Amino acid sequence: MKVDVYTAPLSDEGKEILRDRDAALDLLYKLLNDAQHGPFEVKAGARTFQVSSSVPDEVT
Amino acid sequence: MNFALPAITLLLILLPGILAVQGFLGKIGRKTSDPVGQTGITWALLAALLVAPVIHLALSATLVWLHLAWPPDLHAIFVLLSGDFADKADFARTIDTVIGAPWRVTLYFLLAAFVGLVVGRLVQLLVRATKLDRRVGSLHFGNDWHYLFSGEIDSDRRRPDAVVVAATVEHAGQVYLYVGYLRDYAVDRDGELKRLHMNSVVRRRIGDDREPGQVQHIPDRSGRFYPITGDELVIIFRDIRTLNVRYLYFRPK
Numbered sequence: 001m002k003v004d005v006y007t008a009p010l011s012d013e014g015k016e017i018l019r020d021r022d023a024a025l026d027l028l029y030k031l032l033n034d035a036q037h038g039p040f041e042v043k044a045g046a047r048t049f050q051v052s053s054s055v056p057d058e059v060t
Numbered sequence: 061m062n063f064a065l066p067a068i069t070l071l072l073i074l075l076p077g078i079l080a081v082q083g084f085l086g087k088i089g090r091k092t093s094d095p096v097g098q099t100g101i102t103w104a105l106l107a108a109l110l111v112a113p114v115i116h117l118a119l120s121a122t123l124v125w126l127h128l129a130w131p132p133d134l135h136a137i138f139v140l141l142s143g144d145f146a147d148k149a150d151f152a153r154t155i156d157t158v159i160g161a162p163w164r165v166t167l168y169f170l171l172a173a174f175v176g177l178v179v180g181r182l183v184q185l186l187v188r189a190t191k192l193d194r195r196v197g198s199l200h201f202g203n204d205w206h207y208l209f210s211g212e213i214d215s216d217r218r219r220p221d222a223v224v225v226a227a228t229v230e231h232a233g234q235v236y237l238y239v240g241y242l243r244d245y246a247v248d249r250d251g252e253l254k255r256l257h258m259n260s261v262v263r264r265r266i267g268d269d270r271e272p273g274q275v276q277h278i279p280d281r282s283g284r285f286y287p288i289t290g291d292e293l294v295i296i297f298r299d300i301r302t303l304n305v306r307y308l309y310f311r312p313k
Contacts (some may be wrong), residue, residue, distance in 0.1 A: 005244055028224065
């Protein structure tokens, strides 16, 4: 049967983190380790990102 | 030879409505095969029946107002739709109407079909921009996976910067937990999820749960999770038992 392929949301910041596999895995392990919504800090290349898995207003 | 002229005429008249509905539904739209009761009519066809006359009325009125066309010959249209060509004079008049202006008739139907498609698409953009599809149940599009994976499960949530999916998958008699970043997903025409395409994926056996007090070290030193080498992991949905979705929001520091 024919299928439609959709692209999941991925912002420029998300692409930057995913390009750095170590940073992407580092973030995954932080998410797996913590049942909370964050925020976490992740370094991808020369930049540092604050990551939350809650709604943005809760990012502190 | 029988050309089924009434059926062809009806299709041409309904075409703008059909295209408007398809333009509105788009890829994320409602399944067009959903039937209306036991009538054999689908919701898409019912909507097309209602929308097509509105498009014709608006378009023909505009064209007449701009002096680009004559008022439509409704008599000729009804003769063609009725399929009753016993009255030769009536039939001759109808044929003359069509043959007398073949380019105008052809261009009109092409224009009407295009307008239908554009109007449908614009209405979809309006509904999506105003998030009406997330607030009003009857405007909710049929692809639930789109809402789930786009973080549109409620009207307040903004689009996430990335989506992390955790899926339990059974193979070789074992159940594994795969966790990774969702890049693409495939949905068939029945609205069923078929595949997940993921990047930077780690996995562990589901039995290797964390012990009480055990910390998930970074990087993982316990050996529970290990990264999958490769650029993209494809998981076939029929092998998935459960699915957990986590939306991520990034802010540069």
